[in-house]
Amino acid sequence: MRARMMLTTADFEDAAREALDPVYYDYVAGGARDEVTLRANREAFGRLNLLPRILRGRDKRDLDRTLFDCPMSMPLLLSPTAFHRLAHPEGELATARAAAAAGVVMIVSMASTVAVEDIAAAARTVTTERPPALWFQLYLQPDPDVTEALVERATAAGCAALVVTVDSPVLGLHERNKRNGFDDLPTGMACENLRNLRGGEPGSVRQIAMSAELSWEHLDRLRHSTRLPVLLKGVLHPEDARLAVEHGVDGLLLSNHGGRQLDTVPATVDLLPEILDAVAGRVPVLLDGGVRRGTDIVKALALGAAAVGIGRPVVWGLAADGEDGVRAVLELLRGELDHTLALCGATGVDDLVRDLVRPGFPGLR
Numbered sequence: 001m002r003a004r005m006m007l008t009t010a011d012f013e014d015a016a017r018e019a020l021d022p023v024y025y026d027y028v029a030g031g032a033r034d035e036v037t038l039r040a041n042r043e044a045f046g047r048l049n050l051l052p053r054i055l056r057g058r059d060k061r062d063l064d065r066t067l068f069d070c071p072m073s074m075p076l077l078l079s080p081t082a083f084h085r086l087a088h089p090e091g092e093l094a095t096a097r098a099a100a101a102a103g104v105v106m107i108v109s110m111a112s113t114v115a116v117e118d119i120a121a122a123a124r125t126v127t128t129e130r131p132p133a134l135w136f137q138l139y140l141q142p143d144p145d146v147t148e149a150l151v152e153r154a155t156a157a158g159c160a161a162l163v164v165t166v167d168s169p170v171l172g173l174h175e176r177n178k179r180n181g182f183d184d185l186p187t188g189m190a191c192e193n194l195r196n197l198r199g200g201e202p203g204s205v206r207q208i209a210m211s212a213e214l215s216w217e218h219l220d221r222l223r224h225s226t227r228l229p230v231l232l233k234g235v236l237h238p239e240d241a242r243l244a245v246e247h248g249v250d251g252l253l254l255s256n257h258g259g260r261q262l263d264t265v266p267a268t269v270d271l272l273p274e275i276l277d278a279v280a281g282r283v284p285v286l287l288d289g290g291v292r293r294g295t296d297i298v299k300a301l302a303l304g305a306a307a308v309g310i311g312r313p314v315v316w317g318l319a320a321d322g323e324d325g326v327r328a329v330l331e332l333l334r335g336e337l338d339h340t341l342a343l344c345g346a347t348g349v350d351d352l353v354r355d356l357v358r359p360g361f362p363g364l365r
């Protein structure tokens with residue numbers, strides 16, 4: 001019996017810190033360089049205030065939302081995080097079952113330590129009202145044939161959307177990992193989506209290539225090779241958000257990679273209004289980075305995000321208690337979201353509008 005009461009995502013982080021090899025804890029918890037952006041994601045939510053309405057709520061609130069034809073029990077999704085088997089022996093299989101049971105979308109990382117077909121099969125073992133929904137995150141590869149082979153694989157596995165991460169021309173530098181000497185997966189674990197990929201040697205696992213020479217042409221080529229909706233993850237400059245829409249992307253996931261790529265970029269929730277202005281309602285904008293509380297979810301949705309993603313809290317749940325841990329993290333956030341909606345006088349997530357949120361300090365924004 002664990003004595004600690006698991007009431008918050010922070011409790012799960014504490015439990016994960018105890019359960020994990022410190023090297024892997026640092027890999028998950030850490031950010032790039034001075035971790036300025038990592039902290040900023042949290043601080044920015046803290047600086048925003050909620051200004052609730054009164055005498056207009058409802059006993060039972062509507063949390064569900066549909067995005068890209070995927071019905072979700074709440075506008076919360078699992079942002080893609082690599083290497084779940086570092087956190088728990090069942091890895092992504094446990095995560096996928098928990099997401100399916102909770103009725104939320106899991107974005108499978110291209111760098112998952114279980115192959116996407118097996119993740120999809122695990123999700124299908126769960127009986128729920130909603131069919132389980134998986135989206136697939138990928139890094140465009142310099143060789144477009146490799147990108148296409150991955151897309152083919154994810155599509156055949158049943159993924160319903162592609163999330164293309166574009167903030168990684170090179171890997172962010174995490175000094176924690178350098179100090180810990182962590183630079184590769186342990187023996188017996190690999191990026192399984194890159195194993196036996198069409199065009200590769202049978203049995204071989206390709207390396208994920210990062211390239212600073214990728215361009216909009218690579219994205220155009222991908223878009224024309226698939227019928228799945230394509231979201232871009234990691235667009236931060238409003239001008240790039242405009243360009244992305246012009247290039248026909250179906251959505252944006254506003255993300256600074258949880259402070260793991262370029263350090264000192266702004267907190268995502270601070271950038272959200274500018275990105276929404278640039279996109280001008282043409283495609284949905286989702287957001288991740290620092291979401292740890294129901295109030296964070298409500299603030300992002302009120303400012304105009306279509307849904308929010310969580311990265312680290314999922315891994316903390318997984319490390320603390322496998323599938324049940326991930327499920328518990330999702331349910332505690334659902335509870336906090338619902339409670340916050342009630343306190344804000346909202347009948348559901350569709351009631352959330354911009355004037356519920358105020359900058360906490362005069363002069364900010």
Ligand code: FNR
Pocket residue numbers: 027028029041079080081082109110111137165233255256257258259260288289290291309310311312313315
């Ligand atoms: C990530 N993230 C990430 N993003 C991505 O596009 N592909 C990936 O493989 C990974 N891998 C990954 C591993 C780990 C351990 C973390 C913590 C993060 C970034 C992730 O999708 C998301 O943007 C952030 O994690 C969101 O911030 P929070 O919720 O962790 O604060």
